[in-house]
Amino acid sequence: MKKIIIIGASSGIGKELALLYLQQGATVAALARRTRSLEELCETNPKYLYLTADITDYSQTKEAILSLRARLGRIDMAIICAGTGELNPKLDFEKEAPTLQTNVCGWTHLIDLLYNIFEEQKGGHIAAITSLGGLRGEPAAPAYSASKAYQINYLEGLQKKAFRSRLPLYISDIRPGFVDTAMAKGEGLFWVMPADKVAAQIFKALQRKQRIAVVTKRYRPLAYLLKYLPFTLYKRL
Numbered sequence: 001m002k003k004i005i006i007i008g009a010s011s012g013i014g015k016e017l018a019l020l021y022l023q024q025g026a027t028v029a030a031l032a033r034r035t036r037s038l039e040e041l042c043e044t045n046p047k048y049l050y051l052t053a054d055i056t057d058y059s060q061t062k063e064a065i066l067s068l069r070a071r072l073g074r075i076d077m078a079i080i081c082a083g084t085g086e087l088n089p090k091l092d093f094e095k096e097a098p099t100l101q102t103n104v105c106g107w108t109h110l111i112d113l114l115y116n117i118f119e120e121q122k123g124g125h126i127a128a129i130t131s132l133g134g135l136r137g138e139p140a141a142p143a144y145s146a147s148k149a150y151q152i153n154y155l156e157g158l159q160k161k162a163f164r165s166r167l168p169l170y171i172s173d174i175r176p177g178f179v180d181t182a183m184a185k186g187e188g189l190f191w192v193m194p195a196d197k198v199a200a201q202i203f204k205a206l207q208r209k210q211r212i213a214v215v216t217k218r219y220r221p222l223a224y225l226l227k228y229l230p231f232t233l234y235k236r237l
């Protein structure tokens with residue numbers, strides 16, 4: 001049965017994914033900063049383990065991942081859900097910095113670490129939750145959308161690297177629209193999807209080892225439109 005690490009599993013999409021994989025009989029190792037929230041799944045799930053780690057703390061994260069690897073042996077899949085972002089219409093750098101430290105630096109350190117482990121074990125599946133927000137620049141949260149664009153681009157680089165390695169290494173880029181979690185901030189949100197429904201669609205996409213998945217399905221036409229809409233129109237939205 002599968003062994004899965006979920007980073008950012010203390011709430012929202014990551015927690016729902018942890019529950020789904022546990023229901024399927026997988027062993028799930030969860031990482032995040034909030035130990036209390038991670039503990040909640042322990043009582044009813046003997047195949048669940050967790051470690052506290054802040055992905056912006058590189059040595060703590062490395063220690064946690066290596067210790068999980070030692071405990072689990074071969075890891076079949078790692079799902080990176082950890083992320084943050086603030087609305088920042090006034091361009092206050094104090095608000096941008098944690099987004100960059102988490103979604104760019106911590107995230108890169110983590111995915112490099114995971115990729116190297118999977119390459120060494122000659123296979124595996126890495127998935128990262130990016131965002132539809134990474135497809136275009138967004139003035140209300142510019143660092144967030146830019147950080148998600150970075151992740152999307154980075155994942156494409158890893159997909160090419162995995163292809164060239166000729167190993168059974170799969171990299172999935174999961175792009176949600178709005179999801180009903182603490183991360184959905186601001187006015188004028190629409191089609192805000194329940195986290196369990198989003199997790200169920202992510203689960204299916206990962207079973208198919210999809211390279212890119214837009215979730216939920218209703219966001220697919222919008223994703224296409226967002227990607228190709230000329231800036232002269234996009235700036236007026």
Ligand SMILES: NC(=O)c1ccc[n+]([C@@H]2O[C@H](COP(=O)([O-])OP(=O)(O)OC[C@H]3O[C@@H](n4cnc5c(N)ncnc54)[C@H](OP(=O)(O)O)[C@@H]3O)[C@@H](O)[C@H]2O)c1
Pocket residue numbers: 007008009010011012013014031032033034035037053054055056081082083084085102106129130131132133175176177178179180181182183184185
């Ligand atoms: N909600 C949306 O509308 C939406 C839309 C598109 C994409 N996304 C993306 O989906 C992912 C999951 O977010 P969510 O919506 O499920 O929100 P969430 O409930 O706030 O989940 C965020 C998760 O990231 C973890 N995390 C944040 N900073 C971390 C750090 N420095 N180290 C370790 N873990 C950290 C949090 O755990 P701790 O706080 O316990 O560390 C939590 O488990 C994020 O990458 C987000 O950008 C969300």
